[in-house]
Amino acid sequence: MTRTVVISGGGTGIGLAAAKAFARDGDRTILVGRRPDVLERASAEVEFSEICPADLSEPAGARTVADFVRERFGTVDVLVHSAGGNSSLRPATGPAAADPDSADPDSDDPLDLVARDWSLNFRVNTLSSVLLTEALCDRLASPGGRVLFLSSIAAYRGSGAASYGAAKAALHPYAHDLARRLGHRGVTVNVVAPGIVADTEFFGDTGMPDETWRARVDETLNARAGTPGDIAETLRWLASPAAGHITSQVIQVNGGAQRGN
Template structure:
C-alpha cells in the first residue's frame, strides 16, 4: 500500500534525494519548503524522471509514487499548522515524517556585518530556527496524524553535533535534536511508532556550503572518512528509507552515523 511521506526541505539536496527514493518505491511524497518555485521545479523533475525511467534505483522499483508540494515556513507556528491542515484534509494521515530542513546560518552572513555579539546572536538564533524549530514544530503539528502502529519519524542531525562546526552554533543546533528525538521515541514507542536520526558528514552536491567550500577544505573533509569519499545525497536518503521500512521496526531512539567513519576521526 502506498504510504504518505512528508519531507521538509524536500526541494533540494538530501530532502530531494529522499523524495526520489520514496517516490520510486511507490509512496506518495509531500514536499515541504519555503520556496514554492523550488518545490514545483523539483516535483516536476521527479515526476518526469519517474515517467521516463520507472523503477531506476528504486528500492521496490515500482516508480508509481505521487509527488505533491506544500509551501510553508515550518520554523513558524503558522507554517507548521498550515502543513498539518493541508495534509489532514487531503490525506488524513502521515506514515513517514522526514525532517530534512536546515542549514548553517553562519555561512550566509556577510563578513564583518555587525560586532561579534551581534554576529553570534544572528548565527545562534538563525541556526536554532533552521535546524531545531523546523523539525520540532512540524513534528508536533503532525504527531497526531502519524500512523499507529507503524509510523516513522526521522531527523537529519550532523557529524557537527559530535565534532563541532567551526562556529559552534550549527553543531549545537543539530545536537539539540538528539534529546528531543529520545524523548519523542519514548513517548511514541508504546503506540508502535519509531523515531530515529541520521548524522551525515560531508555530502557533495547540495546547497549547504553555498559555493563557499574551498577545494582544500573539501579534501580535508574527504580525508577524514575511512572510505575516502564524500557522501552523496542518496547515501543519506537510502539510510532514511531503511529506517522508515518495516524491517527497522525494532530500531528506535538511535542516531545512525552516515559519514564514512569520519565521526570517529583520523
C-alpha cells in the same frame, strides 16, 4: 501499500533524493519548503509528489502543513526532517533570517551578531523540526509511523561554527524523548547524522574551499564524500518494516570520519 511521506527541505539535496527514493517504492510524497519555485521544480522530478510551501521556523508554517495533510490525506506514515543549514555559511535572508526578540537585525555589534547567528541556526535546524513534528504528531500512523531527523557530524565534534553543531545536537535528546513518548503507539523515531555530502546547497553559492573539502574527504575511511543518495537510502531503510525494532538511535553515515557513539 502506498504510504504518505512528508519531507521538509524536499526541494533540493538530501530531501529531494529521499523523495525520489520513496517514490520508487510507490509512496506519495509531500515536499515542504520555503521556496515554491524550488518545490515546483523538484515535484516535476518526483512521481506521486505534491508541494506545500511553508516557513517551518514559524508556528503558522507548521500549521499550514498540518492542515494540508489533514485535508488531503488524513495521516502521515513517514515524516522526514531534511530542512536546515548553517546560517554562518550564507547571508541571513528570508522570513526566518533573524529573531527580532534576540538582536537588532541591522546591528554590527559583536554580541548582536552572535545572538543573530545562534538564533537563526536554532530556528532553522531545531525549532523547525520540533514545530512540524508537534503539528503532525497526532496524525502519525499508529502503528507503523516513522519520524526521521537529519543531524550532522558537527553535532559530535563541531564544524567551526558552534551554533550549527549545537542546533543539530539539540535534535538528539528531543528524538529520544519523542521515541519514548510515541513508542506505545508503534511509532519509531531515529536520527541520521551525515558527514560531508556532495551535491547539496549546504555550502551556499561559493561552496567549500578546495583544500578544506579535500581535508574532510581525507578523514573518511573510504576516501570519498557522501552523496544525497547515501543518506536517502539510510532514511528509506529506517522507514521500512525491516527497521521496525530500531528506535531512539543516531545512525552516522560519514564513511568512518566519526566513529562510535
